[in-house]
Amino acid sequence: xxxxxxxxxxxxxxxxxxxxxxxxxxxxxxxxxxxxxxxxxxxxxxxxxxxxxxxxxxxxxxxxxxxxxxxxxxxxxxxxxxxxxxxxxxxxxxxxxxxxxxxxxxxxxxxxxxxxxxxxxxxxxxxxxxxxxxxxxxxxxxxxxxxxxxxxxxxxxxxxxxxxxxxxxxxxxxxxxx
Amino acid sequence: xxxxxxxxxxxxxxxxxxxxxxxxxxxxxxxxxxxxxxxxxxxxxxxxxxxxxxxxxxxxxxxxxxxxxxxxxxxxxxxxxxxxxxxxxxxxxxxxxxxxxxxxxxxxxxxxxxxxxxxxxxxxxxxxxxxxxxxxxxxxxxxxxxxxxxxxxxxxxxxxxxxxxxxxxxxxxxxxxxxxxxxxxxxxxxxxxxxxxxxxxxxxxxxxxxxxxxxxxxxxxxxxxxxxxxxxxxxxxxxxxxxxxxxxxxxxxxxxxxxxxxxxxxxxxxxxxxxxxxxxxxxxxxxxxxxxxxxxxxxxxxxxxxxxxxxxxxxx
Amino acid sequence: xxxxxxxxxxxxxxxxxxxxxxxxxxxxxxxxxxxxxxxxxxxxxxxxxxxxxxxxxxxxxxxxxxxxxxxxxxxxxxxxxxxxxxxxxxxxxxxxxxxxxxxxxxxxxxxxxxxxxxxxxxxxxxxxxxxxxxxxxxxxxxxxxxxxxxxxxxxxxxxxxxxxxxxxxxxxxxxxxxxxxxxxxxxxxxxxxxxxxxxxxxxxxxxxxxxxxxxxxxxxxxxxxxxxxxxxxxxxxxxxxxxxxxxxxxxxxxxxxxxxxxxxxxxxxxxxxxxxxxxxxxxxxxxxxxxxxxxxxxxxxxxxxxxxxxxxxxxxxxxxxxxxxxxxxxxxxxxxxxxxxxxxxxxxxxxxxxxxxxxxxxxxxxxxxxxxxxxxxxxxxxxxxxxxxxxxxxxxxxxxxxxx
Numbered sequence: 001x002x003x004x005x006x007x008x009x010x011x012x013x014x015x016x017x018x019x020x021x022x023x024x025x026x027x028x029x030x031x032x033x034x035x036x037x038x039x040x041x042x043x044x045x046x047x048x049x050x051x052x053x054x055x056x057x058x059x060x061x062x063x064x065x066x067x068x069x070x071x072x073x074x075x076x077x078x079x080x081x082x083x084x085x086x087x088x089x090x091x092x093x094x095x096x097x098x099x100x101x102x103x104x105x106x107x108x109x110x111x112x113x114x115x116x117x118x119x120x121x122x123x124x125x126x127x128x129x130x131x132x133x134x135x136x137x138x139x140x141x142x143x144x145x146x147x148x149x150x151x152x153x154x155x156x157x158x159x160x161x162x163x164x165x166x167x168x169x170x171x172x173x174x175x176x177x178x
Numbered sequence: 179x180x181x182x183x184x185x186x187x188x189x190x191x192x193x194x195x196x197x198x199x200x201x202x203x204x205x206x207x208x209x210x211x212x213x214x215x216x217x218x219x220x221x222x223x224x225x226x227x228x229x230x231x232x233x234x235x236x237x238x239x240x241x242x243x244x245x246x247x248x249x250x251x252x253x254x255x256x257x258x259x260x261x262x263x264x265x266x267x268x269x270x271x272x273x274x275x276x277x278x279x280x281x282x283x284x285x286x287x288x289x290x291x292x293x294x295x296x297x298x299x300x301x302x303x304x305x306x307x308x309x310x311x312x313x314x315x316x317x318x319x320x321x322x323x324x325x326x327x328x329x330x331x332x333x334x335x336x337x338x339x340x341x342x343x344x345x346x347x348x349x350x351x352x353x354x355x356x357x358x359x360x361x362x363x364x365x366x367x368x369x370x371x372x373x374x375x376x377x378x379x380x381x382x383x384x385x386x387x388x389x390x391x392x393x394x395x396x397x398x399x400x401x402x403x404x405x406x407x408x409x410x411x412x413x414x415x416x417x418x419x420x421x422x423x424x425x426x427x428x429x430x431x432x433x434x435x436x437x438x439x440x441x442x443x444x445x446x447x448x449x450x451x452x453x454x455x456x457x458x459x460x461x462x463x464x465x466x467x468x469x470x471x472x473x474x475x476x477x478x479x480x481x482x483x484x485x486x487x488x489x490x491x492x493x494x
Numbered sequence: 495x496x497x498x499x500x501x502x503x504x505x506x507x508x509x510x511x512x513x514x515x516x517x518x519x520x521x522x523x524x525x526x527x528x529x530x531x532x533x534x535x536x537x538x539x540x541x542x543x544x545x546x547x548x549x550x551x552x553x554x555x556x557x558x559x560x561x562x563x564x565x566x567x568x569x570x571x572x573x574x575x576x577x578x579x580x581x582x583x584x585x586x587x588x589x590x591x592x593x594x595x596x597x598x599x600x601x602x603x604x605x606x607x608x609x610x611x612x613x614x615x616x617x618x619x620x621x622x623x624x625x626x627x628x629x630x631x632x633x634x635x636x637x638x639x640x641x642x643x644x645x646x647x648x649x650x651x652x653x654x655x656x657x658x659x660x661x662x663x664x665x666x667x668x669x670x671x672x673x674x675x676x677x678x679x680x681x682x683x684x685x686x687x688x689x690x691x692x693x694x695x696x697x698x699x700x701x702x703x704x705x706x707x708x709x710x711x712x713x714x715x716x717x718x719x720x721x722x723x724x725x726x727x728x729x730x731x732x733x734x735x736x737x738x739x740x741x742x743x744x745x746x747x748x749x750x751x752x753x754x755x756x757x758x759x760x761x762x763x764x765x766x767x768x769x770x771x772x773x774x775x776x777x778x779x780x781x782x783x784x785x786x787x788x789x790x791x792x793x794x795x796x797x798x799x800x801x802x803x804x805x806x807x808x809x810x811x812x813x814x815x816x817x818x819x820x821x822x823x824x825x826x827x828x829x830x831x832x833x834x835x836x837x838x839x840x841x842x843x844x845x846x847x848x849x850x851x852x853x854x855x856x857x858x859x860x861x862x863x864x865x866x867x868x869x870x871x872x873x874x875x876x877x878x879x880x881x882x883x884x885x886x887x888x889x890x891x892x893x894x895x896x897x898x
Contacts (some may be wrong), residue, residue: 011745014485014752017478025550031579032554037578127398183716184532191534191601194856201860202795203772209864210790304632365572410571412778440587457779459576468584468767475763479756482749490737491747 044160046153047100051170053129055132057114059103062148062159066111068134069097076119076132086133088145088174091165093155100157101134101145102178112145121145147175214422214429219443224291229328231335235313239333243322244293246277246333247439254278254340263371267393268314273359273371275486281334281341283355288440289337290330293319300437301428348456352448356424356441357408360397362390363411365456370397401435410457417450424449498612522744526727529716529741535713537602538654538752543755544595544762545701551588552690554581559640561686563679566642567781569645583766586774590766592634593773595792596796598758599627607826608848610835611714617827618707624824626700631695634794636689642682643778650677650685652791660810685839698751788864798862801857803882805866822885832892843891847884854880 037173042090045062052071054057060067072080072090080086092099110125120137121130129138134145151163162170169175240246241257251259253276254479259266263273280289291299296316297306306314320327322329342351353363359370367374369390379381398404411420422429427436441449454461501507509515509645518525519525539760558578560569601621606612614618635653639646654677658668673680712723721739728736771778772795778790783812794803804816822829834841838848854877 008488010481010485010488011749014481017481021474021478027552029582032581032584034579036573036577134575162847187532187534193521195597198795199772200854201856201865202798205864206860209870267623290844342511365576410779413571414776417778457571460582462521464582464586468763470761471564471767472760475759479753482756486749486753489745491740493746494736 014075035062043120044158047159049098049155049157052098054118055116057078057116060159062102065148067159068099068101068103068114068145070099070114070132070133070134072099073092080133086131086135086146088169088172089133089135089147093131093152093154099133100147100150100159102148103145104139106145107137107141109166119172143176148178182199193451198220212430214426215424216418216422217286219425219446220443221285221288221440223293226288227287227290227331229325230270231328231333231338231382232333233332233335233339235329235335236332236336236339239322239329240336242279244319244329244333245317247273251276252278252340264393264396266391267370267396267400272315272397273393274316275355275359277337279341279355279359281336281345282343282347283337283341283352283442284440286334286338288438288442289334292316292440293333294326299440301426302431302435302437305435335436347445347448349448349452352441353452356439356449360405362456363409363453363456364406364407366452370394388442392411405436408453408456412450412453412457420450420453421446498633500625505614508596509884510583522748523725524701525743526730526740527743527747528716528719528721529714530717530719531713532716533750534601534605534752535747535749536844537598537605538760539748540598541595541602541752542701543759544591545697547587547591547762549694551591554578555585555588556690561683563639563642563682563782566640566682567836570641571779571788586766586770589774590762592637592764592771593794593796595630596634596794598795601829603627603823604852606836607851608838609716610713610718610830611839613830613835616707616714619704619711621767622700622704622707622773624706626697627823628820629700631797632752633697634796636685636693638678638778638794639682639685640689642780642782644780644782644786645775645791646777647677647782647784647894648787648791649793650681652682654791656813657815660813675708705847714835716837718837740850762786792863795859799850799858799881802858802862802874803878806878808872815882818882818885828889830892831889832895834895842895844895847888847891849882851884854884 003027043063045060045067047060047069050155052069054071055076056071058069060069080090080097089099091100093100105112105123105125105128107123107128110123110124111128112121112128114121119132121134123129123141126140127138127139128136130141130145131137136142138146147166147169148159149162150163150166151158151161170177237255240252241255246252247257247260249260249270251257255278259276261269266273284292289297295318297303297308297314300314302314306312319326319330319333341347350366354368356415358368362369371390371393374386374390377386379445394404424439424441426438427434428438496510498510498818499508511577544888555570555574558569559572560566560573560579562569570585574585606623607619635649639650650672652669654671657671658664670674672678672679673684712721715721723740726738726740730740730742735741775794777790780788793799800816800819803819804812806814830844832844853879857873857877858881861877863868864870866874
């Protein structure tokens with residue numbers, strides 16, 4: 001290299017121009033890895049909230065992830081009212097309250113199972129537990145199940161859109177952004 | 179140093195490259211494909227409209243004595259289709275068009291000729307020869323008792339009066355009216371019976387598909403084969419071919435069942451725009467990115483030349 | 495045993511372990527190139543750049559392409575062309591580069607023939623180059639199958655049928671190649687494998703061989719002059735850069751390589767963005783239909799000359815002529831009996847042979863695309879016979895050549 005180092009100014013300038021081209025093509029390459037428009041357009045799921053029965057866990061699908069929907073019973077509501085932290089996690093539609101969460105354990109992403117008799121979730125992978133509002137009751141999960149972005153539209157719930165109720169939850173730190 | 183031979187060598191390389199290119203591309207294609215000049219959607223073989231039409235009288239004729247609404251919907255004037263697309267195709271072979279946009283999609287001259295003698299205007303007399311009892315499904319208008327040319331002009335004037343003007347006619351409307359009842363375009367989710375909606379339930383989707391297939395069966399029986407999907411026809415055929423083909427299908431395919439469509443020049447451009455949107459969607463981006471890349475690569479070449487000059491200064 | 499000392503710099507650390515200084519000298523700064531050459535000697539670098547463009551664009555196409563007869567066409571024309579950001583760019587670059595790479599290969603080949611760069615120790619450069627040509631042809635053909643359009647399907651049908659060997663009726667072999675009676679799912683999948691794995695591996699290996707073959711005999715020069723590279727390089731290193739007959743590969747010749755590459759890329763990107771139809775045949779934008787042959791079917795332009803050698807004859811003779819055309823170029827170093835390594839312009843009859851071969855191949859190329867009727871058939875037949883005749887006379891006219 002030493003006896004060949006007189007690359008000179010033009011060599012460096014040419015190298016710089018070539019470098020700009022390389023960066024430009026990297027931009028196109030990055031864009032080609034982005035999710036396709038059809039994938040993004042499919043990122044909305046509408047749930048009809050009249051379809052759910054009390055204390056019966058239904059698993060819906062949103063952006064490929066399982067979504068737990070659990071309509072709360074009167075007893076659950078009473079228990080929840082005693083604990084404001086639980087109450088904040090619920091979504092009210094009409095007179096009913098719903099727990100709607102991404103059904104992936106906040107520890108390492110397994111799907112917890114629901115036990116209707118005990119009204120609680122148990123994650124089989126590492127033993128984490130959640131109550132009927134999916135608030136964490138036993139470690140290792142660091143927090144309750146995450147709530148997907150939602151918008152209330154009459155008796156329907158649109159997952160994927162951020163309504164005012166969801167934004168409030170996000171600000172209050174009840175859920176992390178999914 | 180000896181005399182520089184590079185310009186001569188470059189000239190030879192470029193010469194043989196261009197000769198080869200010319201022979202395998204422009205020349206070979208000129209030998210393989212017939213060249214048809216466009217006549218600008220003038221339809222010179224059809225008689226000019228001699229009378230000035232009156233839309234009010236035309237309305238009465240279209241809705242009444244003309245008998246148009248027996249088969250055609252005119253949604254814009256509140257006339258629904260007498261039957262759904264699948265049933266209509268089973269009866270007529272193809273669903274008769276909704277006439278809401280007809281006045282701005284079709285040439286006035288063509289419409290007038292069509293009303294009087296459909297098989298002639300559509301250039302399908304080889305298929306529908308009245309003397310052999312082969313009647314075109316569209317019944318010719320025999321006049322409502324007055325001056326027939328005047329009556330036809332009135333009807334055309336009415337259709338023009340209700341049709342969208344200028345930019346109100348979107349590319350999709352032009353395509354749907356002129357082409358869409360025979361040709362699907364699955365890149366735009368268009369089927370012969372309309373845009374395919376997204377269904378939540380699989381059964382609903384399958385029911386829709388079944389309707390499309392039923393429609394296509396009628397169409398196949400009517401046309402002899404299923405007219406092709408036009409999703410990327412703009413890339414497989416190109417604008418010139420599509421335009422001249424639509425202008426007069428017999429130019430290219432003697433005896434084809436495809437009728438002359440009768441679109442006017444503006445509507446033809448709209449149809450082309452629709453086909454470009456479906457088959458060459460990113461053309462604007464391609465041109466814009468292309469210009470930037472060309473500017474960049476010229477700068478790249480200039481810097482490369484300057485670098486070479488500097489490095490080679492010591493070598494001579 | 496190697497002796498390692500504490501590194502004085504990062505470069506020194508690597509140098510002690512990988513001898514990067516030595517490698518840089520061998521590959522770049524003390525890889526000596528004769529000065530007496532012209533821009534045609536930069537075609538190798540142009541090919542390297544074009545191959546890189548093919549590789550990079552191919553990687554991005556591979557991310558969305560689906561090798562399935564039901565979805566292949568739309569995965570290319572809908573997903574890649576409409577949905578993927580810059581998908582159209584990769585496809586246009588890939589399609590245009592696949593075509594242009596053959597133009598450069600032909601220029602590179604004819605440069606070698608003109609200057610006699612396949613003789614006197616350079617035979618392996620020529621042979622490895624011709625193997626690369628075969629590998630690129632197979633790569634181009636297998637890639638052409640993938641969009642699964644009308645031309646893909648019918649080219650697949652016709653070319654695999656060649657393997658029936660005419661009267662030999664080796665239909666079993668044809669079915670074995672296809673994995674089916676017609677080109678179908680098995681066929682598409684295996685050609686996909688060939689296109690993205692096996693043939694690219696072979697090409698990369700052959701490129702290594704081609705470069706290695708260049709090392710000992712060095713590149714030829716415009717006069718076929720035998721240069722004492724040791725003496726001339728000493729002169730250069732001693733400071734007499736202008737007086738030496740050689741120069742470094744890097745940066746000396748590389749600067750010129752880049753200049754040619756720069757000008758070439760202007761031409762290349764113009765084609766990619768504004769003039770791509772020649773490389774992306776419109777007929778292939780119709781989906782494959784096993785029940786309808788397109789009105790005109792023809793291979794891509796770079797296969798036309800050998801296709802035309804097949805066409806004017808009856809099946810069996812045509813196949814023999816076609817096979818002859820495929821292998822004969824490889825044998826060039828042995829059919830040229832002349833002791834001279836000089837440009838064709840100074841070689842008497844060979845000069846005429848060279849230009850006759852070039853023109854004949856262009857005529858064959860043109861006739862290969864034109865419909866085989868009337869005068870075009872006749873011209874095609876004459877050109878095919880001329881091609882064979884030229885190769886037959888080559889040993890005789892070169893034998894007669896006097897030692898220069």
